[in-house]
Amino acid sequence: MERIAGVARLRERVGQEKGRGAVVGVVPTMGAYHRGHLSLMRRARRECGLVVVTLFVNPTQFGAGEDFERYPRDLEADAGMAEREGVDILFHPAAEAVYPPGFSTWVAVEQGVEQGLEGASRPGHFRGVATVVAKLFQMVQPDRAYFGEKDYQQLQVIRRMAADLDMPVQVVPCPIIREPDGLAMSSRNRYLNPAEREAARSLFRCLQEAQRLVSAGERAAAAVIRAARAVLEAEPLVRPDYLEIVDPETLVPVELLDRPAQIAVAARIGSTRLIDNTRLLPD
Amino acid sequence: MERIAGVARLRERVGQEKGRGAVVGVVPTMGAYHRGHLSLMRRARRECGLVVVTLFVNPTQFGAGEDFERYPRDLEADAGMAEREGVDILFHPAAEAVYPPGFSTWVAVEQGVEQGLEGASRPGHFRGVATVVAKLFQMVQPDRAYFGEKDYQQLQVIRRMAADLDMPVQVVPCPIIREPDGLAMSSRNRYLNPAEREAARSLFRCLQEAQRLVSAGERAAAAVIRAARAVLEAEPLVRPDYLEIVDPETLVPVELLDRPAQIAVAARIGSTRLIDNTRLLPD
Numbered sequence: 001m002e003r004i005a006g007v008a009r010l011r012e013r014v015g016q017e018k019g020r021g022a023v024v025g026v027v028p029t030m031g032a033y034h035r036g037h038l039s040l041m042r043r044a045r046r047e048c049g050l051v052v053v054t055l056f057v058n059p060t061q062f063g064a065g066e067d068f069e070r071y072p073r074d075l076e077a078d079a080g081m082a083e084r085e086g087v088d089i090l091f092h093p094a095a096e097a098v099y100p101p102g103f104s105t106w107v108a109v110e111q112g113v114e115q116g117l118e119g120a121s122r123p124g125h126f127r128g129v130a131t132v133v134a135k136l137f138q139m140v141q142p143d144r145a146y147f148g149e150k151d152y153q154q155l156q157v158i159r160r161m162a163a164d165l166d167m168p169v170q171v172v173p174c175p176i177i178r179e180p181d182g183l184a185m186s187s188r189n190r191y192l193n194p195a196e197r198e199a200a201r202s203l204f205r206c207l208q209e210a211q212r213l214v215s216a217g218e219r220a221a222a223a224v225i226r227a228a229r230a231v232l233e234a235e236p237l238v239r240p241d242y243l244e245i246v247d248p249e250t251l252v253p254v255e256l257l258d259r260p261a262q263i264a265v266a267a268r269i270g271s272t273r274l275i276d277n278t279r280l281l282p283d
Numbered sequence: 284m285e286r287i288a289g290v291a292r293l294r295e296r297v298g299q300e301k302g303r304g305a306v307v308g309v310v311p312t313m314g315a316y317h318r319g320h321l322s323l324m325r326r327a328r329r330e331c332g333l334v335v336v337t338l339f340v341n342p343t344q345f346g347a348g349e350d351f352e353r354y355p356r357d358l359e360a361d362a363g364m365a366e367r368e369g370v371d372i373l374f375h376p377a378a379e380a381v382y383p384p385g386f387s388t389w390v391a392v393e394q395g396v397e398q399g400l401e402g403a404s405r406p407g408h409f410r411g412v413a414t415v416v417a418k419l420f421q422m423v424q425p426d427r428a429y430f431g432e433k434d435y436q437q438l439q440v441i442r443r444m445a446a447d448l449d450m451p452v453q454v455v456p457c458p459i460i461r462e463p464d465g466l467a468m469s470s471r472n473r474y475l476n477p478a479e480r481e482a483a484r485s486l487f488r489c490l491q492e493a494q495r496l497v498s499a500g501e502r503a504a505a506a507v508i509r510a511a512r513a514v515l516e517a518e519p520l521v522r523p524d525y526l527e528i529v530d531p532e533t534l535v536p537v538e539l540l541d542r543p544a545q546i547a548v549a550a551r552i553g554s555t556r557l558i559d560n561t562r563l564l565p566d
Contacts, residue, residue, distance in 0.1 A: 007449060104395035105413070105447035112387035130388070131448075138449040164388035165414075166290060166421040 001083040003090045007139050010091050014050065014141055022049030026142035028133060031055045032072040032187035033081045036177040040146040041085040043174055048144060053082050054136050055092040060099070061128030072187055091140070098135065107134040107165070113156040113251045117264050118275065121241055126157045133158050137167055145169050150176045150184050152264060152277040156251060176276075178204065184276045191272040199237035200269055203276040206231035206243065210263050214280050219257045221245040224280075232267060241266035241273065245280065257282050284366040286373045290422050293374050297333065297424060300371075305332030309425035311416060314338045315355040315470035316364045319460040323429040324368040326457055335423050336365050338375040343382070344411030355470055374423070381418065390417040390448070396439040396534045400547050401558065404524055412437055413444045420450055428452050433459045433467050435547060435560040439534060459559075461487065467559045474555040482520035483552055486559040489514035489526065493546050497563050502540045504528040507563070515550060524549035524556065528563065540565050 004010045014024055025048030027040045044051045055078060062068035075092065082090050107130040108114075114126040137145065145162075147155045159171045177185045182204035183197075192200055206228040213224050225243055232240045246253050248262045257280060264277040287293050297307055308331030310323045327334045338361060345351035358375065365373050390413040391397075397409040420428065428445075430438045442454045460468045465487035466480075475483055489511040496507050508526055515523045529536050531545045540563060547560040 011451065102395070102443075103447050105390065105392050105444045107388065107390050107448070109388050112385070135447075135449045138451065141451070160385075161388045164386050164418075165390070166418050168294065168421065168424070 001079070001087050001090055003079060003092065005092055005094060005097070007093070007097070010052075010089070010139060011141075013089060014052070017050040018141070020049075023144065024048060024050045024052065024140065024142045025144045025146065026136065026140045027051070027053045027087075027146045028136050029053060029055050029078075030057045030071065030187070031078045032074065032190070033078050034177075034185040034187060034189075036148050036150060036185035038081060038085055039177050040148060040174050041082060041087055043172070044144070044146050045086045047172075050089070051087050052089045052091055052140050052142065053087045054140065055090060056095075056098060056132070056136075058098075058128060058132040059095060060131060061125050063122050063124060066122070067188070067191075070191075072190060093139075098132070105131075107131045107161060109157050109160050109164070113153065113160050113249075116246070116251060116253070117242060117244060118151075118153050118266065121266060126154070129154055130157055130161045134161060134165070134167075137162070137169055142169050144172055146172045146174055148174050148176065150186065150276070152262060153251060156249070176278075182208070184274075186274060188272055188274060192269060196237055196269045196272065199235045200274060202232050202235040202238055203265055203267060203274055206265060207263055207276060207278045210245075211278065211280055214257055214282055219282065221253070221255050221257055221261070224257065224263075228263070228265075232265070237269050239268045241268060248279065284362070284370050284373055286362060286375065288375055288377060288380075290376070290380070293335075293372070293422060294424075296372060297335070300333040301424070303332075306427065307331060307333045307335065307423065307425045308427045308429065309419065309423045310334070310336045310370075310429045311419050312336060312338055312361075313340045313354065313470070314361045315357065315473070316361050317460075317468040317470060317472075319431050319433060319468035321364060321368055322460050323431060323457050324365060324370055326455070327427070327429050328369045330455075331427060333372070334370050335372045335374055335425065336370045337419050337423065338373060339378075339381060339415070339419075341381075341411060341415040342378060343414060344408050346405050346407060349405070350471070350474075353474075355473060376422075381415070388414075390414045390444060392440050392443050392447070396436065396443050396532075399529070399534060399536070400525060400527060401434075401436050401549065404549060409437070409440045413440055416441050417444060417448070417450075420445070420452055425452050427455055429455045429457055431457050431459065433469065433559070435545060436534060439532070459561075465491070467557075469557060471555055471557060475552060479520055479552045479555065482518045483557060485515050485518040485521055486548055486550060486557055489548060490546055490559060490561045493528075494561065494563055497540055497565055502565065504536070504538050504540055504544070507540065507546075511546065511548075515548070520552050522551045524551060531562065 025044035108127045210228040243265045266275045308327035391410045493511040526548045549558045
């Protein structure tokens with residue numbers, strides 16, 4: 001595995017491999033790898049001739065008071081894990097190279113899938129995400145790009161951006177990887193103390209409760225949300241942010257569960273904010 | 284010359300030529316060709332193995348009440364001219380293909396070169412320009428892109444966007460082409476009646492007057508602007524919009540002409556809005 005910090009060298013390597021006809025896959029990450037990230041790398045490895053993992057803690061997608069400063073950074077550990085997955089290139093640009101002085105261009109999805117959920121709770125977040133992913137796509141020029149469904153709305157924002165801007169890249173969604181007790185893998189799970197970690201199980205449990213009701217025939221989204229919310233609220237350490245059932249494509253809230261829908265939850269546990277989601281299937 | 288309306292066919296052709304090692308040049312246009320456009324095509328022909336001209340009257344860069352509806356459209360005449368310049372591909376997508384239902388992603392240069400001048404007079408204009416040029420760059424995947432300096436601020440916006448978003452394209456500025464009496468070539472010149480056409484000469488004459496003063500030693504931008512403005516105001520048919528002297532890179536107004544600066548003018552003549560600009564050189 002080659003570690004590359006500069007765009008010129010990255011382009012040289014990618015150009016060489018494209019010249020040989022290689023399909024180029026990219027896995028954009030912020031580091032702090034867990035099995036979720038590794039599953040993306042593994043899938044890219046299976047499907048692509050050249051696998052590029054980008055590692056960049058993107059400041060523009062963090063809001064004021066969020067965890068940009070304390071976001072876990074461990075390049076050596078991450079590089080070791082990526083190498084063991086057979087990644088070809090770990091691209092880790094410096095912040096000054098990504099956002100040089102005078103930087104002033106932004107890519108934003110507006111009046112669409114970025115509204116509600118994370119978009120409402122984290123103003124400017126998806127503008128930062130769309131901008132940095134657009135930049136990384138231009139740097140790497142990938143044929144395929146792998147994103148986890150844990151950040152479900154992010155995935156839809158990136159799909160929308162790539163389609164709207166005619167980017168010649170296929171966005172590949174990959175399933176959420178969970179701990180044995182159901183907690184969705186997240187780099188932020190390491191912030192949790194043991195009591196908080198225990199309480200964090202309620203995020204997945206509330207999604208399960210929602211699916212249980214739907215499978216039992218409940219079709220009113222409001223009733224499902226009420227029951228799922230009760231699971232969260234039974235945990236004194238958990239402060240729910242949102243719990244919503246939305247159309248899987250448009251992310252517009254749905255009222256009647258007569259088709260597959262996405263349920264998404266965000267909650268704070270101590271100083272940690274976690275999200276999770278799943279597809280609700282009315283059999 | 285091949286005329287292409289669909290992105291899939293465009294990508295196929297460009298991919299073939301890139302595979303053979305061709306440098307790909309693009310000339311983005313809205314049609315209604317004059318010698319300015321032809322000079323861009325000619326330069327691209329000299330420098331590139333594959334020359335793509337895009338022809339698309341982009342609705343998102345026109346404001347309410349602007350001339351989108353009456354903007355001159357003549358595909359057959361334009362195609363003939365492009366073919367005579369040795370253009371390889373004329374790409375003319377349909378509006379529904381460029382902006383399909385649900386389109387919601389925008390590229391914008393903010394708090395920089397898009398402010399002032401056209402950006403102030405035409406709110407949203409450069410967002411439309413940046414978005415469509417970003418899309419065209421993704422569709423064509425050019426190595427070089429040719430733009431005229433007549434739209435000087437547009438050129439700076441596109442340079443900024445391409446650099447900020449790490450687009451692997453070289454933006455090539457090309458000099459203004461003028462009529463024998465100095466009027467800058469523009470597709471909108473054809474809107475002018477004979478009296479308006481005569482009055483339109485004052486735009487270039489006011490730029491010449493500015494350069495005359497600077498060459499004579501005047502260093503106060505305000506004094507230069509005053510004299511240049513008097514040239515415009517001597518024409519009863521001309522209603523000045525702005526007349527400014529700015530830094531050629533940042534487009535921030537300058538007060539002291541101790542270095543090269545850009546003078547830019549916009550004015551209405553009848554129902555037609557024209558712009559022009561030139562570099563002021565203190566010897």
